[in-house]
Amino acid sequence: MISIRTASPRAPLAALTAAMLLGLSLAPAFAAEPTATAAPSATATDEASARDSEAGVRFKALYTREWKWRQAQFAGGDDEDVQGQASSRLPKVDTATQAERERYWAQVLKELDAIDKTQLRGEDPVNYEVFRQQIQSLLANQRLRGWEMPFNSDSAFWTNLGFTARRPIRDAEGYRRYLGQLRDIPRYFDEQIDNMRAGLVRGYSVPRVTLTGRDASIKEVVDAKLEDNLLYTPFKQMPANMPAAEQARLRAEAAKAIDEQVLPAYRKLLAFMQDEYMKQARTTLAAEAMPDGEALYRAKIREYTTLDLPPAQIHKIGLEEVAKIRAQMDQTIAKTDFKGTFPEFLHYLRTDPKFYPKTGDELLMRASWLAKRVDGQIGNYIGLLPRQRFAIRPVPSDLAPFYTAGRGGRDVYLLNTYDLPSRPLFNLAALTLHESAPGHSLQTSLAAEHEGLPDFRRYTYISAYGEGWALYSEKLGIEMGLYDTPYDYFGYLTYQMWRASRLVVDTGIHHLGWSRERAQAFLRDNTALSEHEVQTEVDRYIGWPGQALSYYLGQMSIERARAKAEQALGQDFDIRAFHDAILALGSVPLPVLEQRADRFIDESRAKAAAQRAKTAAAAAGSAAKS
Template sequence: MTMTRSTFLRAAALAVGLAWTNSPVAAAAGDDDPAEAGRRFREVAAGYWTELLRTHPIEATIFVGDQRFRDRLDDPSPEAFQAWLDRLDAARETLAEIDPEGLSAAERIDREVLLEVIEHRLQAARFGDHLVPFAPIVRYASDLHFADLHMLFAQLGEFQPASTGGDIKDFLDRLEDFPTLADRLIATLRQGMAEGRMAPRVVMPKVVAQLRSLAGPKAEESPLWAIVGRLPADWDNADRQGAAALIKAAIEKSVIPGYAKLADFVEETYLPACPDRSGLKATPDGAAHYAFLVRDYTTTDLTPDEIHAIGLAEMAKARAGMEEVRKQVGFAGDLPAFLASVRTDPRLKNASEATILDGHRAIVATMEKNLPRLFGRLPSIPLEVRAFDPVRAKSAPTGEYYPAAADGSRPGVFFVNTSDPTSRPTYTMQTLAYHEAVPGHHLQGAIAMEATGRAAFRRYFYFPAFDEGWALYCESLPAEIGLYTDPYAVFGRLNYDALRCARLVVDTGLHHLGWPRDRAIAYMEQNTSLPRGEIENEVDRYIAWPGQALAYKVGELKIREIRLRAQQKAGASFDLRAFHDKLLSFGSVPLRKLEQLMAE
């Protein structure tokens, strides 16, 4: 329940190949002429963006819609990773030599943000997260370097351009290069085994299932086949059939064997060697690793113990709110019984895929009409609601946001999971739409994309604590203008809030306090109405991806703290629309920087 919003843009900075640091402009960055500082920084920032996309071409296609490198695949090999680290270090020196006094206010923010990200990525390298390139689910945002390339590659059928013969040739080049990508992923996994940097065993069977599904026997069943349905309608039958035949052959010859090879290696060699652990506490450098991830994902100086205590306190508030709903609807039992009832009540389930899609579209349309009551600045980028493709739906969250393409060829997309529709609740639909679409990720991301006078990389940049904190803040914001009228929808919002509070408790419990997996599952069962299977997926996500789940609640609490200070300072003249416009005007930034900017 988050977005894949520019997934790689922040995290991939940990290893981007910054060849532009050797350019004449970069080399001259230490000169003392302040008039040149702005021009130098803009050229360095533009070069950074180009090299970032060149280094991560799959993500460039899917998340940015920049197609300059649409015939290439990422290189996740350990050798490539080390080469990029070396260039990152050179980039840090280049940026440090640019005098910020010669930059505009926006450029100073851009420079600070880029320097902070590069510094954090260089520090992160010592923990070897790049050697764990698989996860049990489709990761959402700011993920570890190269994670889930096996799933991202499969999405190219939906996102690769398909308007010309050249587009299809580029797609075929990618399909035919997949065996090389598979071999490089295996090499990375082997290096991780040699260094003792491996995924926890409990999450890997889900990866095997993903790989086996993608290695299915028929090309037409692959998600990559989706591109055939997007071939231009004005092509004659011979051209369409010819293109389809080439795509079919490439999937059968290169892609399916590549996935099968990956599946065999992971199942037979990698998985048996994976450690049987639930948290980083059991690893030799686990305490330092987790403390770093907490700082990195929250962009604060909070300690794991402080975050655990915050989670417990916030959970008490969420439970009190759910208790009020229980009384309002006249449920006779206690709160645990109410949670169990809501979890299984068929009256609170969707009837079909259509009810899920139509329901979310109606919620989004109503919210869009009411946005001017909360915001003065609204984006022009359109938004669509779509269902996940069936293969991705099996491991996808309830909903996910993908930003619009940079070239305008694709709107922002709010994907919803319609698989097994009668198991999916109706009472969380409002909250989910407000988080993923409007006024959450789409509004915030589209405003950032449309910003003028800002380096290109910053229009897509993503800090989980800001972006996810904003989206969580937006889940309750529509209540302030009367858009929550059903008490069960109010419960759905509180239930999702309890999930985010539980994340603070469970993530720190697993990785800092040494909780076993069963204890984490039990805590979430006691405090949310999520089904058991969804709870297990959530806990496995925290086991595989330490620290990221902390960003949501920590970010929301900071935004509310900043808003409260602004209200106290302005008194009766406080303008909520102006506050929101100002908060979003800086783009995605670390929380400590946001606090500083709003105070100024």
Template sequence: MKNHHLTLCVLLAALTWGTASCTRTSEAEQTTEAVQTEQNISQVFENYFEERLKLFPLEATAIADSRYNDQLPNDLSQEHKQQVRQLYQKYLNQINQIDRSKLTDQEQVSYDIFKYEMQMSLEGLEQPTELLPINQFWSLPITMAQLGSGSSNQPFKTPEDYKDFLGRIKGFAVWGDTAIANMRRGMATGIILPRTLTQKVLPQLQAMMVEDPKKTIFWAPVENLPDSFTAAQKDSIRQAYTMAIKGEVIPTYKKLHDFMKQEYLPKSRSTSGISGVRGGEDYYRFLVRYWTTTQMTPDEIFNTGQQEVARIRSEMEKVKEQVGFSGDLKAFFRYVNDNPKFTPFRSPEQVLEAYRGIEKRMQPQLNKLFGITPEAKFEVRQTEAFRAASASAEYNPPAPDGSRPGVFYVPILDASKYNIVGMESLFLHEAIPGHHYQISIQQEQEGLPKFRQYAWYGAFGEGWALYSESLGKELGLYTDPYQYFGRLSDEMHRAIRLVVDVGLHAKGWTREQAIQYSLDNELTSEEAATAEIERYMAIPGQALSYKIGELKIKELRQRAERELGSKFKISAFHDMILKGGVMPLAVLEKKVDEWIAEQKKS
């Protein structure tokens, strides 16, 4: 450690002042050394972020950094995997050279997050992810269609933008060949998708197999060429896209489809959980740690889930009694779903106005619960018609430069069927103070390294959004028992996930068992429950992050209230949580404990 800092000191001295003594005798020199360490760690973070974007250019496009918009590396190749491994190992070595004790409090948090990220990323590279490159929920064939539609992150404003995406199309064709080669390796080694998921992927791929390039989603940007382009530019783009779609896009989707239908489907497995593949039990234990950012075991999570389901059920029973409903809970679910009094809207605008009304109602209470609020603008919008049928309500973050507001998107296929129950909890989760506060405040924090400004940890981010739902009463909402029941239904959905995810992947549950468990315990349809269970089959462990994160944030709040007594201030607690941005839950716990100790002194 000492040698590293001395070397750094000599180097900086040579660069800046020509000569300097690097012994550690005087206070002034110790201060100088601290500054140099700070410059060094900031540079490590900056260099890492820059190098990372080159290897993951889609991440750059997502934050409106256009330098790599033409690139789509073959992230399934051994070569790319090796480059990524070298990146993480290099920066893990660098962070290990820094003396954590000489850093400021904020830098220590950054140090802990960064070290965790490098270690988990290296461990992730040991998992067989590249042998399962496609599923119906998350995969490059879906992402490419979103980017190519012109309504996602990929810009189509200049001739250069159009040229850029042609580069990505070339990359996609290479990726498709590697995906097939990798899936063949998976078939040979017993690492393969469940049959039901392979069946779900086939129609997605088939939808892209058309004769006429103009009938694909990839033609939309060509259909909408900017008026500012010259006739020659427009003509050139039309020709290039016709050739690329006909010669590369459609053949890639067809190749993937035919392989999956003819070779992969017959070999796909009958088991539902990841434990059904070779090494699957260890893989799942890794995924549990990855998604929850904790050391919890699958068994601990399963037991927690069962306890939460029982607790929330008893709360639901209380609401049922409060409103005087005489049937059982399942009958009450049906009543809330089907009674016309819960579908009062006649137009999409009325639905959007109802959401805006929720924001107005809680506005007076927000200042009591939060000292800081985002500078980013916020809007409620109806989800665009072309994607509304398959979309969920969602939050789209603001552009860091303020050019785009944070948007809460609401899919409204038929306003007269839009159910009012659960609107308050949905707004708290997706909008304010859920994702809008958390993501915007994180992006706006000056002094946070970029790798933290744009980071995402589901256990923290989704945990915060679910915790936000629990603030409804403190924010003057949930005065209507049915809105509170909507809150309980949303919470139940996340509690069920703990049981069914572990059930599927570690306890040998079948897809059908998991679907039935959902139908028995929540307000849902068989179709919706099936889609959810198949999502958990496709991305094991991801669904655990919401509830585990919420429970940890609640536990830390209770600890702070208990230990600080009259010194506890809820707005100060919330501000402290939000200012740091997302982080692993163990790092958050350490941060909260240090904050409690500081508050006790003040």
């Protein structure tokens, strides 16, 4: 999902007070005469307003300046969700630039801490906490030298170039910028290689066991003929309104750039990966086994969960949740009339052909039908819906072998049609709810369309909130009636179990020293994930410490907030209004989300009381007339 534009995205924060979220003044009250309850003097009010204005102006100037600088730093860089600021170059990633970024964000944090946040009003208290979390995350990654590991088993800097190549280019200027990026690949790859070499020297690398086959996406570019080369994609079909002579000239420039700059750079990267990196990468698995490992893993936990929880506590929460879900799974199996043990039921699900699509098109069409069924229900659960629409497309072939089952962004829900015997249909409803609507596509679109928020909240992504909402969306499928059979419901439960198991597996690997085999066995024994998914998912957790923790902890936070609101409001609880309040936040740390829910309770009580008073007054008026 969308990052905060760093090689290793997303981070910690301090919780907001209820007073700050409610926008209440925390300035000291001024005493009036003992015999009267007077308002503050005009002078006192003016002084408070001046302080408000000064703090708010300083804060806005700071985040505006930093956001502009941040976008310039990463101009030309793409990932699967976000296209970077237009540029004819790729981002600089050399050590001097990394040092500059560390100094810059350290200064920003210093300036931010100098602002009296108790004097911020309106939306700024929330803006402050979100912005501070982002800067802390960016700075922590710089200090931990995260840029020395610019890829993992899930994604890489070279595969991100494929997302750039697949984006539509609409005019000649766009093609010239793209050609500039192609010509800049040698410099960009050389800097990345230098960084990875430095990581190897100090034992900071992707674990060797997860690297098998990860060079295939590089080799595909090296071996492809020009017309089939991924990076030539934009030139295959160019805008019809572009003169033929100009199209021919641009294609010739692309062919030359690919031959003279791109292919030599990819060959050099392939040789480095095969001859050095894959042979010298660390043989350990745990994040805590790397330099400053304990601090690194705690930083990743804060980054991805926005909570300061010790790994042992997260592991315990995971085991407790796994036990709860297992009991629900057993009850669901009983409804299928299956006669056998839990392992036998999992074997049945993994091996019976009736549970699997016969073609990629069948999988895509089933997902499309589920998405349309959600369209018919969504208005009952969410009041404000986004204008943005999403497409459903297969995961590109160069990514598919090591990619997750699906991935959702603002404009696309990517569905993996590779290895169809590992893509069960009973999981598809939960997957579609998570990745498209009301999950990632809907949430990120609403955030981007929220013009009342500053850009650093509209276009960034905090994993605990985003993944928590998407996992909560799977649960909304129960209320929407999307799980038609006990097998579909078991698919939902296996996805819940999968995310609860991540709490156990991630902390098991990175804190308790679990082996890859033990982690795979835990997923295999507790979920109905296919063997292919078990292997790719565990490798993802090994190479991406902490990210897997965000999902279930995020969902638990939203569920706590909803349960508290339902209990407090009773018949006055409005599910659409609750979801609108949560979604209007954009992407925020979990403590901010829960504080917003407290504010929602107060607002709803006030609204309900006002409505009852209005109704009573109307009734009294009618009685008086009669």
